[in-house]
Amino acid sequence: AQKVTQAQTEISVVEKEDVTLDCVYETRDTTYYLFWYKQPPSGELVFLIRRNSFDEQNEISGRYSWNFQKSTSSFNFTITASQVVDSAVYFCALSDYGGATNKLIFGTGTLLAVQP
Amino acid sequence: EPEVTQTPSHQVTQMGQEVILRCVPISNHLYFYWYRQILGQKVEFLVSFYNNEISEKSEIFDDQFSVERPDGSNFTLKIRSTKLEDSAMYFCASRGTEKETQYFGPGTRLLVL
Numbered sequence: 001a002q003k004v005t006q007a008q009t010e011i012s013v014v015e016k017e018d019v020t021l022d023c024v025y026e027t028r029d030t031t032y033y034l035f036w037y038k039q040p041p042s043g044e045l046v047f048l049i050r051r052n053s054f055d056e057q058n059e060i061s062g063r064y065s066w067n068f069q070k071s072t073s074s075f076n077f078t079i080t081a082s083q084v085v086d087s088a089v090y091f092c093a094l095s096d097y098g099g100a101t102n103k104l105i106f107g108t109g110t111l112l113a114v115q116p
Numbered sequence: 117e118p119e120v121t122q123t124p125s126h127q128v129t130q131m132g133q134e135v136i137l138r139c140v141p142i143s144n145h146l147y148f149y150w151y152r153q154i155l156g157q158k159v160e161f162l163v164s165f166y167n168n169e170i171s172e173k174s175e176i177f178d179d180q181f182s183v184e185r186p187d188g189s190n191f192t193l194k195i196r197s198t199k200l201e202d203s204a205m206y207f208c209a210s211r212g213t214e215k216e217t218q219y220f221g222p223g224t225r226l227l228v229l
Contacts, residue, residue, distance in 0.1 A: 043205060043222070043223055043225070044222045045207060047218075047220070050217050093159075101164045102147070103161040104149075104159070104161060104209075106160070
């Protein structure tokens with residue numbers, strides 16, 4: 001069965017600190033997708049990144065970076081120099097690859113609070 | 117930029133009433149989804165829809181739920197007889213091809229009294 005674990009329920013940092021959000025997943029599939037979504041206080045789900053299981057290159061987008069390690073089944077998300085606007089719940093998610101459904105299996109989310 | 121839209125943004129209903137939540141997916145997308153998020157909890161898959169039929173549904177999606185694509189643009193979720201535990205945020209999502217990302221609408225917050 002597929003499962004996503006986000007062990008950190010809440011993280012509080014002060015602005016400009018770096019913060020890493022952890023994500024560990026379980027799947028029997030050899031190919032799959034991993035995602036991060038952001039849910040700000042307004043409630044919508046904002047897509048941040050998708051990673052294929054066969055592409056283990058780390059990715060950087062501005063202040064955001066993602067570290068995918070297949071050996072440890074982890075897909076961690078780092079925000080560098082955090083800002084108050086980064087305050088949100090962040091969800092990691094998993095889906096199969098190339099299937100008819102590709103439903104998303106979400107973790108329980110990490111609430112990030114960035115204090116000014 | 118194309119986006120998924122949902123109406124209404126909020127709905128309050130009495131237990132036992134029927135509700136219909138509406139979604140307009142991104143226009144050239146082929147795969148459609150409904151997810152649910154009970155307050156403070158994770159987002160859970162309800163149902164996926166492709167080629168005018170359900171492709172997969174979760175245990176949550178029982179006989180009280182149904183989905184429909186009545187025309188070329190709308191995708192609806194109907195709850196036939198609402199229960200208190202149906203109170204949640206309901207998200208619609210759509211995807212273009214098999215290997216593309218799902219994009220979510222802003223959600224409908226349903227409150228059952």
